[in-house]
Amino acid sequence: MILNDTLDWLLDGARWSGSGSIPQRVGEHLAITFIVVLIAATIAIPIGVMIGHKRRGKAFVVGVAGALRAIPSLGLLTLVGLSVGIGLQAPLVTLVVLAIPSLLAGAYSGVESVNRQTVDAARALGMSEPQIVWKVELPLASPVIVGGIRAATLQVVATATLAAYVADFGLGRYVFSGLKGGDYSPMLAGALLVTILAIILELILASIHRASRRLAYPVGIATVKGTP
Template identity: 40%
Template sequence: MNVLNFIQSFFSDGSHWHGYDGIPQRVWEHLQYTAGALAIAAAVGLPIGLVTGHTGRGGNALAFVSAGARALPTFGLLVLMFVWLGLGIVPVMIPLVVLAVPPILITTYEAIRTLDPSPVDAARGMGMPEAKVLFQVEVPAALPLILSGLRSAAIQIVSTATIAAYVSLGGVGRYILDGLYQRNYEKVVGGAALTAILALLVLVLFWAIARVAVSPGVRRRRTV
């Protein structure tokens, strides 16, 4: 049986669409983990990236911290948090947030630092306060790159949130883990396919957000 047959069998099986182990329930759990981790990572990475990018200070420290965070093995950190904190959502959230903060942090910093200085200097020359320079001039112009950092983080989270199944939580990772335990490769392939589909949906979602949130003038300038 090839992979396509496994996928077809998994999605055509009516028992996979109902109950606590049904696809809607597992996808909903997976999206909850993803949204929670992304929200926390954005709350940490965006303010630091914006402030350091605006002031131009701390860039080396950010690069060092981000490189260190990226070097941490996600699964190893999950096991460590599980041993330390026990069962629950927190041991899952910590490695997912650690995974997502670096792309948000570094991309936001670079988005602000690499802007054309002319409009920023003009805003300061008009006496605009620094907070307004940041949020009314720099952020709108840097928004496409900032969103790309959030998109990268979201894709990494949604692809890695399958680890929640290893500490007895839900999500589509349950199909992969349970399928391996039961030697049910239809489940394994189905869980992997769901993960890939969710990652593609994240791409579509951020494309739609960019179309709505980014100024048409900024979009045109980036395509020139």
């Protein structure tokens, strides 16, 4: 019965146009996911790359990542929401905190895993430290870094439903409005839409991840050898 009602809800033409429509909510959900991952990547990846390049600070990465993962998202959202009020600020802060551990760990692990002999060969060719990072370590570390981005994106797109807890935004709006009104159809529909969106993003990111694996080592090796 609930499944039939949910299907009817999804197939209702009124849900696909106008204010609060499914396309609008999907667009909002994707927008906040992209913005959050971009902000978190801007913070976490440079720090992770620097630590991985210097081969020091592993305890810092593990400690920070573990501490951030231990923070309950809903609790942090409520705390920030009480501080800054209703709106998107609280979800943005919460989701950035959620995304940072995977991105930080991916950047650090990827750069640290680059063969030491390859880095030494680059130094022997006269490359500066920034050149080693950009032309050798980052190309070789890209599969692991992309893996971190992939994990962070999926975590954010799933948890972004919480944005609707303090703002009229995203697919979570259907979940919370259904919960408030005791109507399970929009709740289940919202959950299904988030699941489908996560699967689509996973397929896209998995393809990018595979491509980065195929390209990483030829690029890095060619660079060390001094070929274009």
